[in-house]
Amino acid sequence: MxxxxxxxxxxxxxxxxxxxxxxGAHHAxxxxxxxxxxxxNHAVVPVPDERLVKIAELTKPEKVTPATVAFVDIAGxxxxxxxxxxxxxxxxxxxxxxxxxxxxxxxxSDDDVAHVAGEVDPVRDIGIxxxxxxxxxxxxxESAVQRLSKxxxxxxxxxPSLDLAEKLFEHLNAGGTALAFPGRDTDTARAxxxxxGLVTAKKVVxxxxxxxxxxxxxxxxxxxxxxxAARQSAPVITIAARMEEELIDLGADERAEFLASYxxxxxxxxxxxxxxxxxxxxxSFFTIQSRQAQAWHVPRGTKxxxxxxxxxxxxxxxxxxxxxxxxxxxxxxGSEAACKAAGVARTEGKDYAVRDGDIxxxxxxx
Numbered sequence: 001m002x003x004x005x006x007x008x009x010x011x012x013x014x015x016x017x018x019x020x021x022x023x024g025a026h027h028a029x030x031x032x033x034x035x036x037x038x039x040x041n042h043a044v045v046p047v048p049d050e051r052l053v054k055i056a057e058l059t060k061p062e063k064v065t066p067a068t069v070a071f072v073d074i075a076g077x078x079x080x081x082x083x084x085x086x087x088x089x090x091x092x093x094x095x096x097x098x099x100x101x102x103x104x105x106x107x108x109s110d111d112d113v114a115h116v117a118g119e120v121d122p123v124r125d126i127g128i129x130x131x132x133x134x135x136x137x138x139x140x141x142e143s144a145v146q147r148l149s150k151x152x153x154x155x156x157x158x159x160p161s162l163d164l165a166e167k168l169f170e171h172l173n174a175g176g177t178a179l180a181f182p183g184r185d186t187d188t189a190r191a192x193x194x195x196x197g198l199v200t201a202k203k204v205v206x207x208x209x210x211x212x213x214x215x216x217x218x219x220x221x222x223x224x225x226x227x228x229a230a231r232q233s234a235p236v237i238t239i240a241a242r243m244e245e246e247l248i249d250l251g252a253d254e255r256a257e258f259l260a261s262y263x264x265x266x267x268x269x270x271x272x273x274x275x276x277x278x279x280x281x282x283x284s285f286f287t288i289q290s291r292q293a294q295a296w297h298v299p300r301g302t303k304x305x306x307x308x309x310x311x312x313x314x315x316x317x318x319x320x321x322x323x324x325x326x327x328x329x330x331x332x333x334g335s336e337a338a339c340k341a342a343g344v345a346r347t348e349g350k351d352y353a354v355r356d357g358d359i360x361x362x363x364x365x366x
Contacts, residue, residue, distance in 0.1 A: 005072070006071075006101050019073040021248070100280055281300045320363045320364055
C-alpha cells in the first residue's frame with residue numbers, strides 16, 4: 001500500500017511549501033495570499049529505506065523500487081469551511097480519502113506573510129481546523145441517521161447500523177472524534193466509517209512550521225503544540241519548510257550538511273514517513289522477483305495472503321505459501337542460498353503474520 005497523507009491547516013501556514021520540500025521539486029504554488037492552492041496538489045514520493053539499499057547491494061537486481069508515500073496538499077481551511085466558507089466542503093471530502101493527516105501549524109512570524117487570524121497562535125489555529133473537521137463529520141453522520149431511519153421501514157436488518165449511527169452522532173455532537181468513539185472497532189462501525197469517509201477517524205501528525213532561526217527546543221510555539229498533541233497521543237515534527245524548500249536544488253549530501261549546521265539530523269520527508277508509519281502502525285516487507293527488489297508497506301499483523309495481495313490480487317487469491325528470509329539473516333549470510341544452507345530460510349502458510357523487514361517470495365496458483 002502507498003501511505004496516503006493529506007496536508008491540512010489554515011491558509012498561509014506553509015502547506016504548499018512543505019509539499020515542495022517533501023517532494024524535492026517545485027510542484028505546488030506557494031504564494032502569500034489565502035487560497036493560492038485552489039485544486040489539491042498531488043505528489044507521490046519514494047520512501048528512503050536503507051534496508052532496501054543493502055538488499056540491492058547483496059542481490060544485484062536490475063531494478064530497485066522503494067515503497068511510496070502519496071501526499072495531497074489541500075486548500076487552507078477557515079472557520080466556517082464545513083458550511084462552505086472559504087473553498088468549502090469539496091476539500092473536506094478530499095481529506096476523507098487519505099490514510100492520515102499532516103496538520104501544519106504556523107509557528108513563524110513574518111510581516112510579509114499574512115495570517116488569516118491576524119497573529120500567530122498555534123493552539124487556537126489547531127482548534128479552528130479541528131472544529132471544522134468535527135462539524136463536517138457530525139453533519140455527515142446526522143444525514144446517515146436520517147437516511148437509515150427512512151430505509152429501516154422496509155429493511156429491519158438495518159437496525160444495528162442505525163443504532164450505531166445514532167450513538168456516533170451523539171458522540172460527535174458532544175465534541176468527541178470518530179477516532180475516540182468507543183464503538184469504532186466493530187464491522188458495522190468500520191463499514192459506516194468507510195461509507196462516510198470520516199476525517200476525525202484519521203490519525204494526525206502535527207507539523208510545527210518554524211523560522212530557520214527558531215528551530216531549537218525552546219520555541220514556545222512548538223512547546224504549546226507538543227503539550228496539545230500529548231493530550232491526543234499524537235506525534236509532532238518540527239521543520240523549517242521555507243529553508244528546506246530553498247535547498248531543493250542542492251545534492252543530497254550538501255542538503256544534509258546544511259541541515260546539520262542548524263542542528264537538524266533528519267529532513268522533512270524522513271521525519272514524516274517515520275511519524276506516519278508509527279501513527280498507522282505500518283511495517284515494511286521486501287520482495288526480490290523478476291530481477292526487481294521492491295519495498296512494500298502493510299499494517300502490522302497483516303497475514304501473508306493479504307500481504308501478497310498488496311502486490312497483486314491474484315497473489316492473494318491463489319496463495320499457496322510464502323518463502324521468507326529475515327533481513328538480518330540475509331545481511332549475516334550474504335545471499336539467499338547461504339541463508340538456506342544455514343537453515344534460516346523459512347516456509348510460512350496463510351496464518352503467518354508478516355514481520356517488519358521480511359524478504360518474501362510468494363508462491364501462488366490461479
